[in-house]
Amino acid sequence: MTRALFQRALLPLKAHFIVLSILPKEISMTSPAPQTRRKLIEVSIPLEKINEQSAREKSIRHGHPSTLHLWWSRKPTSTARAVLFAQIVDDPGSRPDLFPTVEEQDAERRELFEIIEQISNWDTVKNDPEGWFDKAREKIMLYTDGNPPAVADPFAGGGSIPLEAQRLGLEAHASDVNPVAVLLEKALIEIPPKFTGQPPVFPGAAEVLDSDDSSAWPGATGLAEDVKRYGEWMLEEAKKRIGHLYPDAELPDGTKAPVIAWLWARTVTCPNPACGIAAPLTSSWWVSKKKGNEAYISPIVTDGIVHYEVHHGKEGGPIRKMMAR
Numbered sequence: 127m128t129r130a131l132f133q134r135a136l137l138p139l140k141a142h143f144i145v146l147s148i149l150p151k152e153i154s155m156t157s158p159a160p161q162t163r164r165k166l167i168e169v170s171i172p173l174e175k176i177n178e179q180s181a182r183e184k185s186i187r188h189g190h191p192s193t194l195h196l197w198w199s200r201k202p203t204s205t206a207r208a209v210l211f212a213q214i215v216d217d218p219g220s221r222p223d224l225f226p227t228v229e230e231q232d233a234e235r236r237e238l239f240e241i242i243e244q245i246s247n248w249d250t251v252k253n254d255p256e257g258w259f260d261k262a263r264e265k266i267m268l269y270t271d272g273n274p275p276a277v278a279d280p281f282a283g284g285g286s287i288p289l290e291a292q293r294l295g296l297e298a299h300a301s302d303v304n305p306v307a308v309l310l311e312k313a314l315i316e317i318p319p320k321f322t323g324q325p326p327v328f329p330g331a332a333e334v335l336d337s338d339d340s341s342a343w344p345g346a347t348g349l350a351e352d353v354k355r356y357g358e359w360m361l362e363e364a365k366k367r368i369g370h371l372y373p374d375a376e377l378p379d380g381t382k383a384p385v386i387a388w389l390w391a392r393t394v395t396c397p398n399p400a401c402g403i404a405a406p407l408t409s410s411w412w413v414s415k416k417k418g419n420e421a422y423i424s425p426i427v428t429d430g431i432v433h434y435e436v437h438h439g440k441e442g443g444p445i446r447k448m449m450a451r
């Protein structure tokens with residue numbers, strides 16, 4: 127037995143297309159050449175519905191994998207699900223062994239279309255009372271004789287394709303040359319399945335729910351609770367140790383407010399022996415150039431230390447030339 131790698135370039139799906147590898151789990155070198163079966167994607171797919179869902183997905187801001195981290199050209203998960211499914215199941219017209227008559231083939235094709243339309247909808251991912259994903263997995267098993275291929279995406283980026291392969295019950299592999307992408311893929315695909323259905327381990331967290339109930343922490347909810355709790359713990363610890371370096375800002379009315387972003391600059395020691403201050407290196411002192419909301423920083427040297435003042439408006443402007451010298 128051997129394991130072969132077939133590169134399969136998929137058909138362009140309007141603007142979205144995917145190149146991935148299908149890894150047959152078992153290929154016998156001695157078995158007869160398989161008959162050519164046309165995959166559903168080679169015949170027809172409900173493109174309009176898939177596009178509709180893919181476009182809609184772009185505006186989902188909460189609880190969607192794309193909000194984990196920005197990534198270039200991240201594929202909509204709807205497209206990934208639909209394309210993966212449609213390239214694994216056969217076109218029923220190629221399966222007279224399963225669907226002998228044209229009527230049966232048409233009916234089966236309609237059913238496959240319905241499954242694609244339903245699973246490409248993000249709402250079905252969140253709530254699937256009718257079991258559309260179970261139906262999709264059953265069809266995959268039917269068309270692959272119970273031996274579905276593994277999916278490998280060597281350029282996985284934000285991980286849409288391997289994530290959706292996993293959702294369809296397929297063995298998924300992901301890699302990328304960029305370590306940030308690999309981290310995203312680990313967080314999305316590799317780590318959550320290891321903790322599926324497990325309660326959180328943060329002290330006391332599991333007791334919030336009835337721990338005897340095995341369904342109390344479905345999916346990755348236990349892991350998510352731990353991420354939240356340990357995240358809060360880390361934030362508190364960081365505040366204790368370095369919080370004094372990030373004080374609250376004082377507002378014009380004298381009240382204090384937490385700072386949401388810090389600007390930073392590297393410093394160099396001024397080579398002039400009579401000066402010796404730690405001079406900030408920056409290419410611009412502008413904080414905002416937005417019309418009507420201009421703001422800039424003025425560095426003020428007092429007793430050999432640079433202090434910073436924030437000014438609003440354009441008046442006075444930043445001292446760009448002076449600092450560039």
Ligand SMILES: C[S@@+](CC[C@H](N)C(=O)[O-])C[C@H]1O[C@@H](n2cnc3c(N)ncnc32)[C@H](O)[C@@H]1O
Nearest residue numbers: 199200201281282283284285286302303304307
């Ligand atoms: C268009 S993005 C993939 C987006 C991904 N399909 C998604 O849905 O998020 C292309 C990815 O290929 C990766 N890449 C480029 N050259 C590569 C190489 N030689 N080996 C592995 N990954 C590579 C990039 O780092 C980038 O993450």
